Amino acid sequence: MKLEFQLLAERPDAVLTVANWLHGEWGQEVEGSSPEKLAEGIVSRVSVDQFPMHVIAIQGNEIVGFGALKIRVMKIYEDREHWLGSLVVPGEHRGKGIGSALINEIVRRGRERGVSLLSLQTEELDGGLYSKLGWKPVEQVNYRGIEVLVMERLLRSNWVAGEVSLPSPHTTTRLSPPNSGHTGPYPAVPRRSEE
Numbered sequence: 001m002k003l004e005f006q007l008l009a010e011r012p013d014a015v016l017t018v019a020n021w022l023h024g025e026w027g028q029e030v031e032g033s034s035p036e037k038l039a040e041g042i043v044s045r046v047s048v049d050q051f052p053m054h055v056i057a058i059q060g061n062e063i064v065g066f067g068a069l070k071i072r073v074m075k076i077y078e079d080r081e082h083w084l085g086s087l088v089v090p091g092e093h094r095g096k097g098i099g100s101a102l103i104n105e106i107v108r109r110g111r112e113r114g115v116s117l118l119s120l121q122t123e124e125l126d127g128g129l130y131s132k133l134g135w136k137p138v139e140q141v142n143y144r145g146i147e148v149l150v151m152e153r154l155l156r157s158n159w160v161a162g163e164v165s166l167p168s169p170h171t172t173t174r175l176s177p178p179n180s181g182h183t184g185p186y187p188a189v190p191r192r193s194e195e
């Protein structure tokens with residue numbers, strides 16, 4: 001069946017479903033978190049033309065996935081503005097390409113809105129699905145007690161014909177050795193313990 005995409009802002013009826021998924025994946029360890037509170041937070045942020053951009057995948061009449069293009073998710077990377085995050089496909093629909101299609105759709109919509117570089121963090125330290133889709137590893141860091149791989153995808157070249165351009169630090173794909181504590185290509189960025 002055909003997979004379609006819509007902004008969550010256009011489908012307020014889907015907010016609680018999405019909030020339930022997010023709570024199921026990431027909210028349970030957060031004290032005081034509930035799907036209803038998460039839904040309230042989402043409703044206060046959804047927009048048709050501003051970031052964060054919330055995208056849902058739909059098959060027939062069913063909502064089958066969610067992902068977001070967010071602003072400054074990992075505050076330790078002050079120069080990385082746009083992030084892919086909160087990607088979730090409910091268990092019964094996994095492994096059918098919906099997650100990949102959602103990622104590509106968010107990339108497409110981000111590019112359309114002028115985003116030049118997207119970043120993400122994943123606990124899949126080999127890059128999992130994202131590696132397969134062409135995302136490049138940036139570095140592995142311990143963020144809030146969890147080892148994550150930070151990855152990036154260049155959406156728009158910074159190179160302008162006729163101009164001399166130096167490689168952007170964003171295109172760095174150097175990885176620090178696991179658990180070295182080294183901050184990889186961004187040693188000058190002060191690491192903060194909280195956002």
Ligand SMILES: CC(C)(COP(=O)(O)OP(=O)(O)OC[C@H]1O[C@@H](n2cnc3c(N)ncnc32)[C@H](O)[C@@H]1OP(=O)(O)O)[C@@H](O)C(=O)NCCC(=O)NCCS
Nearest residue numbers: 025087088089094095096097098099100121122124128129
């Ligand atoms: C990650 C997720 C969105 C993938 O959705 P999906 O519709 O199953 O994705 P696809 O069918 O396009 O691709 C499946 C691939 O994703 C990979 N994958 C599974 N969990 C993953 C994860 N947490 N991060 C990255 N890749 C993952 C699988 O290895 C699988 O690869 P394979 O086909 O070679 O076995 C889904 O598994 C999910 O909701 N997981 C729980 C929430 C989560 O971990 N989100 C990602 C946060 S970075």
